[in-house]
Amino acid sequence: MKIVGFSINPLFPDRVIGGSAKHQRTVLTHLGELGHDVTVLCTRHPEAHPFRWHENVEVLPVLPFKQPFPEPYAVPAYQIAEIIQAVGDRLATADRFYMHDGELLVPFLYRNVPTVISLRDNVYPETILGSFLFSADTLIAIAEYSRQVYLHTAGRFLPELPQRAITINNGIDFGQFRPGPPSRAICDLVGIDPEQHFVVLHPHRPEPTKGLRQTIAVADALVHQYGCTSLRVLVPRWYDEKIAPDVRAFYQEALETIATRDLSKHFIFHEWIPQSLMPDYYRLGDVTLVLGSFVEAFGNVAYESLACGTPAIVARVATHRSLLPDNLIAKVHYDDNAAAAALAATIWREGTRTSAETMAYLHANFAIAQQLQAYARAILNAQKVPAAPTRVVPLGAQTSYVLAPWCYTWGDGMVFHDFAARHEREPLLSDLIAAHPGGFTPAQAGAASADAATVDRWYRAGYVVPK
Template sequence: MATSRLAAARPDTETEQEDRRSSPPVDVTIVAHDIGPVGGMERQLSALLLGLRSLGHDVTVVARTCELPPDSGVAFHRVRAPGRPFLLAYPWFIVAGTLATRRRRRGVVQATGAIVLNRVDAVAVHYCHQVGPATPSRSSLLFRWHVRAAAILKRLGERVCFRANRPSAVVCVSEGVAEEVRSYFPGLADRVVTIHNGIDTVSFAPGTRSVDSQALRASLELADGALVAAFVGSEWERKGLEPAICALALSPRWVLLVAGAGDRARYEALAQELGVGDRVRWLGVTSDVQLVYQAADAFVLPSAYETFSLVTYEAAASGLPVLATPVSGVAELIEDGRNGFLIGRDPDSIAARLRQLAGDEQLRDRLGAAARESALAYSSERMVLRHAELYEKLGRRAAAHQSKSAAPRAG
């Protein structure tokens, strides 16, 4: 099964890539909430937009924020809408984004994570809210109520969006998400296409920032030779920070780096209770996740639910052995025992693999090298080319439809 997955994700040949690069330019409009260097979907959109521009396509963005280089050539039209609180920001963007899209749209239109009521050509699904769990990052009753209310609103918005958008293509970031969409929206099943997220395999590569990573380890007061496991992501309850910390208590040679946002006080208390408080380092939210991977010896993510798990692919590209649960995206990349380990969410399962890695440097090197090799099939360049190919098809289809509609009727 794993072999077929890798075969399906093979890199394009040079001829295929050149054919797409020589294709005529297409006007593309992307509608989103935010685009920038922080957040999985936000970073993917940044790579997509810059990649489309490099191929010569004209790109328009309708979004609340867009952090791209000033010389990117992307036409940005700001949606005047608040970012929080969610229960206000979400419906506000629906109205403001719909009006802005009506005024600013050009060519092929894709909505990514943003709910608007316009007819669009494609909807990109990074998260199916009909399935994805609502996991509060803080424990207060008010915050948990807010998260549950937001989840209900997102599920309703998703249904309204698909009905109003009437997309010709539903672009899913993994086969797992594609199956979820087909299951919950069977009327769209024949429009579903999978285009995996892409990673910067040049930036995320072993040994590219050795000096910086050593400096980070020194600043965190890590002893020479200390084994470091990286945990990257927010929504810590869903992503399994608790079992990761519990596993640390059973793996005495390891230190855990935690990058992301969550209820830090709660998890710090857990680490102290287990006697591993001095072996957890809290990095907070960072836009320089490459450095986190460079400073680590393994990557751990015992997540309950993912749609693609971009951080897993980035860690693999960085040459780290991956310990992760077989959720969507991960199951398409990791072959147990070849380029990482598929684990459960129980601390014993995680700790057993950490101890195995601790005692075998050659195993760490072998798994890391294989992980890097597997991740190369999911480059940002390939992701951009797949999208460009789709937009060209949608553009031709729309042009043919308009031509047919404009043709005079006989008689």
């Protein structure tokens, strides 16, 4: 079978930039191993030339999307036309089309080819718009949380989306991501002796929502409140830093904050970690922090870290609320840095590692073999079906509203909103959700003293959505 793959990001033969690209490589290489002829079209990059991930998987970095990210479509119209031509030429003889991340915003290109789209994030505008432009045959969400986000947004206008959208959790290669001592290579790369330090990992992209501010606050408490003078926090520097002024500014601001808090000797900014060394990187750590507000579609870091034996502390944001039960991973409310620091201090004192119960749950639910088999079934068995119908249902007195899947209630009337990254006290809303978990109408809200203007405010702020 001839399969065409698509990535709006550059791909490389010898390094992986982010979890999304790693899973794309794994899935498409698996299809090549099954004997299928796979061609992957991706964004060109000054360093990139055609290469192969497998004898049956060729990667062609030929698409002139803007680099560096974001705003990949900020190119002249003739280059958009070049992209459409390049993809269209390949699809003319393709049996299947697999679009990784849903960011090719030209649905007519694949109207005649069975197409599977995997949405890999809940934040970037190209992916979000791609979900509303969905015109493929199957949509893959990489966590049930993300599927619910798509169903409660784009799904309001695409009534067949529930039947076309499936969940395939990201998988972990437990042959690589497993407990053990870190290699000398990783210790030399980051310049640290783990026997001499309490090592905190912050293995994230340089974006404010990825939680570096929170990691710095936790480090401050560990050193100055808990007396952890052996602390070393490891932060990878972005591979494209030299050509990305905003990234350089991000690091400079972070370094100034670290210096102001008298933490400079406790932070190590090191080069980007090759994918081959990531298991060793996790093993090097004593705890991995995932405390940002980024609305992850899955969030690989915490679970790969756990698989390597290193505990993770996550903020209750997006998928991290539900991927693992509360008793199997440490969770804190977003921006509760004191609670995160207290958990990290306990790990420092007690030498805590991943529990046997957590490890068993990971192996039962996130094995890479399960992921690859599910992707192969979805892509190879995809059938061309009529274009997804659309509808717009007017809102009115009979509309039933539910708490949006990107929100949760907690404490005394508190509501957290993933996309706003904010806790608000909304006791009336909290009480309504508790009284009507299956949805409430404006009349039911009125009976509970929430007038039409209040319900409208909740709707426009994204706290509630039509059922």
